[in-house]
Amino acid sequence: MKITMLGSGAWGTALANLLCENGHAVTLWTRSPEKAAAMACSRVNPRLQGVMLHAALEITADLDSVAQSDMVVFATPSYAIAETARLVRDRLPSRAILVSVTKGIEPETGLRMTEILTRETGRVAVALSGPSHAEEVSRNMPTGCVAACEQVALAETVQDAFMNDTFRVYASVDVVGVELSAAMKNVIALCAGISDGLGLGDNSKALLVTRGLTELARLGLALGGRMETFSGLAGVGDMIVTCTSMHSRNRRAGILIGQGVTVDKAMEQVGAVVEGYYAARSAYQLSRCTGVDMPICREAYQVLYEGANPRTAVVHLMQREKKHEFEDSSWS
Numbered sequence: 327m328k329i330t331m332l333g334s335g336a337w338g339t340a341l342a343n344l345l346c347e348n349g350h351a352v353t354l355w356t357r358s359p360e361k362a363a364a365m366a367c368s369r370v371n372p373r374l375q376g377v378m379l380h381a382a383l384e385i386t387a388d389l390d391s392v393a394q395s396d397m398v399v400f401a402t403p404s405y406a407i408a409e410t411a412r413l414v415r416d417r418l419p420s421r422a423i424l425v426s427v428t429k430g431i432e433p434e435t436g437l438r439m440t441e442i443l444t445r446e447t448g449r450v451a452v453a454l455s456g457p458s459h460a461e462e463v464s465r466n467m468p469t470g471c472v473a474a475c476e477q478v479a480l481a482e483t484v485q486d487a488f489m490n491d492t493f494r495v496y497a498s499v500d501v502v503g504v505e506l507s508a509a510m511k512n513v514i515a516l517c518a519g520i521s522d523g524l525g526l527g528d529n530s531k532a533l534l535v536t537r538g539l540t541e542l543a544r545l546g547l548a549l550g551g552r553m554e555t556f557s558g559l560a561g562v563g564d565m566i567v568t569c570t571s572m573h574s575r576n577r578r579a580g581i582l583i584g585q586g587v588t589v590d591k592a593m594e595q596v597g598a599v600v601e602g603y604y605a606a607r608s609a610y611q612l613s614r615c616t617g618v619d620m621p622i623c624r625e626a627y628q629v630l631y632e633g634a635n636p637r638t639a640v641v642h643l644m645q646r647e648k649k650h651e652f653e654d655s656s657w658s
Contacts, residue, residue, distance in 0.1 A: 327350045327351070327396045327397060327487060328350070328351045328353075328394055328395050328396050328397075329345050329350050329351070329352045329353070329395060329396065329397045329398070329399060329487070330352075330353045330355060330391050330392050330395040330397075330398050330399070331345070331352060331353065331354045331355065331399045331401055332355050332392075332398065332399065332400050332401060332402060332410055332414070333355070333356075333400065333401030333402040333403075333406075333410075333428075334354055334355070334356035334361065334362075334365070334371060334373070334385075334401075335373050335401060335402075335403070335460075335598070335599070336371070336373040336374045336460035336461070336464075336598075337401055337427060337458075337460045338354065338399070338401030338402075338427070339354065339371045339373060339374045339377075339379070339460070339464070340374060340377070340460035340461075340463045340464040341399065341401065341427060341460075341463070341488070342354040342379075342380070342383055343377070343379065343380045343383065343464055344463060344464075344488065344490070344493055345487065345488065346380035346382050346383050347380065347490065348487065348488070348490050350487065351382070351384075352380075352382070352383055352384070353383075353384040353385070353386055353391040353395075354379075354383055354384070354385050354386070355386055355387065355388075355389065355391060355392075356385070356386075356387055357387065358387060359387040361387070362385050362386055362387040365379065365385050366385045369381075373598070374460060374461070374464055377464045377465070389413055389414055389417060390417065392414045392417045392418060392422075393417045393418075393419060394419070395418075395419065395422050396419075396421060396422060396423065397422060397423045397424075397425060397484075397487060398414065398418065398422050398423070398424055398425070399425045399426075399427060399454075400424070400425065400426045400427065400428055400439070400443065400451075401427045401428060402428060403428065403430075403599040403601070404428050404429065404430025404431070404432070404439065404509075404599075404601055404604055404605075405430075405599075405604060407426070407428050407430075407439055407442055407443070408432070408442050408445075408446055411442065411443050411446035411447055412446050414447075415446060415447040415448075418447060418449070422449075423452065423480055423483060423484065424440075424443050424447065424449050424450070424451040424452070425451065425452045425453075425454055425473075425484055426439040426440050426443060426451055426452070426453050426454070426505075427453075427454045427455070429455060429505075429508035429509055429511075429512060429601055429605075430508075430509050430512075430601050430604055430605055430608070431505075431506075431509045431604075431605055431608035431609070431612070432608065433604065433607050433608050433611070434611070436608060436611060436612050436615065438453075438501075438502070438505040438506065438509070439451075439453065439505060439508075440452070440453050440475075440501055440505060450475065450476070450477055450480065451475070452473055452474065452475040452480050452481055452483075452484045452501075453472075453473070453474045453475070453501050453504050453505045453508070454471055454472070454473050454474075454484060454488065454495070455471060455472060455474070455504050455505065455507065455508040455560050455564065456469070456470055456471030456472050456559045456560050456563060456564055457469070457470070457471075457559060457563040457564045457566065457567035457568070458470075458471055458564075458567075459567065459571060459573040459574075460573075461573050462573070463493065466492040467492065468492050468494070469492065469493050469494070470493075470494045470495070470496065470559050470563070471488070471493070471494075471495050471496070471559065471560075472495070472496050472497075472498050472504050472555075472558070472559050472560045473485045473488070473495050473496070473497050473498070474497075474498040474499065474500055474501040474503075474504035474505070474560070475499065475501055476499055476501060478497060478499050481497040481498060481499065482497050485497045496558075496559065498555065498560075500551055500552045500554075500555045502546065502549055502550045502551040502552075503546050503551030503552050503555030503556060503560065503561070504555060504560040506542065506545060506546045506549065506551055507542060507546070507555065507556060507560040507561040507564060507565075508560065508564065509601070509605040509608065509609070510538075510541070510542040510545070510546075510605065510609060510623075511538075511542070511561075511564045511565040511568050511569070512568065512576045512600075512601045512602030512605050513538075513576075513602045513605050513606045513609055513622075513623055513626055514534065514535060514538035514539075514541075514542075514565060514568075514569060514602075514622065515565075515568035515569045515574050515576035515577045515580065515602055516576045516577070516579060516580040516583075516600070516602035516603065516606065516626060516630075517534055517538065517580060517622060517625075517626050518531055518534055518535060518568075518569035518570070518577055518580060519574075519576065519577035519578060519579060519580020519581040519582075519583070519584065520580040520581070520583050520584040520629070520636050521534055521580075521584065521640075522577070522580070522581050522584060523580060523581040523582060523583060523584020523585040523586075523636075524584040524585075524636060524637060524640070525584075526640070530640075531569065531570075534569075534622065535565060535566070535569050537622060538565065538569075538622050539556065539561065539562055539565055541618075541619075541620040541621075541622055541623055542556055542561065542565075543556040543561075544618050544619065544620065545609070545612060545613065545616065545618045545620060548616045548618050549612075549616070575596050575598050575599070575600050575601075576600055576601065576602035578596050579592045579593060579595075579596045579600045579602070579603070580592075580602075582595055582596070583629070583630075583636060584636055589603070589629075589630055603630055606623065606626045606627050606630050606631070607627060607630075607631060609623040609626075609627075610623055610624060610626075610627035621642075621643055621646060622643065625639035625642055625643055626639075
């Protein structure tokens with residue numbers, strides 16, 4: 327299969343290598359001709375230190391490679407996915423399967439990544455997500471993800487393309503649940519980092535992550551997701567790995583904010599896109615539009631966008647009115 331990977335960050339690069347190992351003819355696209363030339367020469371991507379690019383991996387800054395593809399994988403930051411889709415839509419062959427490995431929600435519209443691809447290209451797209459650090463996938467550490475699409479045959483085709491002895495892929499039709507989980511866990515990971523930066527303990531993080539998962543499930547059910555997705559790999563699995571690992575840019579940014587670094591400086595020091603920052607605004611907007619109670623996401627929004635003090639946010643969360651843990655048929 328001929329596959330083009332759009333986006334040369336750590337995740338796109340790790341997946342491009344994996345697909346090469348699976349025997350596919352893969353082209354990795356980067357926006358910068360200079361970066362493409364440097365990677366082609368050095369066979370190293372600075373975004374993925376210590377990992378050699380597969381010998382068969384082609385690298386380009388020319389989008390014409392898309393025209394020969396059987397599958398096109400979008401691995402750009404969430405804020406760039408719409409623009410990238412517009413750039414390639416007239417080059418896409420009719421046979422090409424579109425895949426999003428980007429995690430986020432579009433601000434203002436509340437659209438998920440596959441919905442953006444559909445809006446821009448008129449095509450159905452598959453979401454691939456789960457607890458998967460690029461650094462570990464690139465070193466062939468056992469990893470599990472979910473390929474989701476309402477058209478199950480497309481999800482299963484993506485499953486076949488990516489799956490190997492160290493990268494296990496499950497198919498799902500719950501694209502809503504999988505993509506909301508992908509975006510929301512980044513918000514909670516930012517909060518988990520803030521908790522660490524404030525010097526709070528394991529009890530605090532367990533409370534935060536568990537109740538964050540509850541907020542994800544509430545919103546996901548309201549938007550048509552399935553409960554089992556939130557308790558699976560794409561939900562609780564991705565939440566655990568992103569909230570606990572120093573591979574997580576979201577957690578690292580949160581630690582800095584908790585230590586008193588300004589939000590802008592924290593993003594700058596991390597040195598790569600912190601998706602939870604953008605997702606916090608989208609989650610806050612969705613909670614207001616749907617009427618779903620999401621106190622952690624509300625406090626995260628106020629810290630990130632309104633300059634609220636993180637310690638004050640903790641007090642607000644702890645002093646909420648008392649309630650039963652399970653007050654309806656869903657997590658509450």
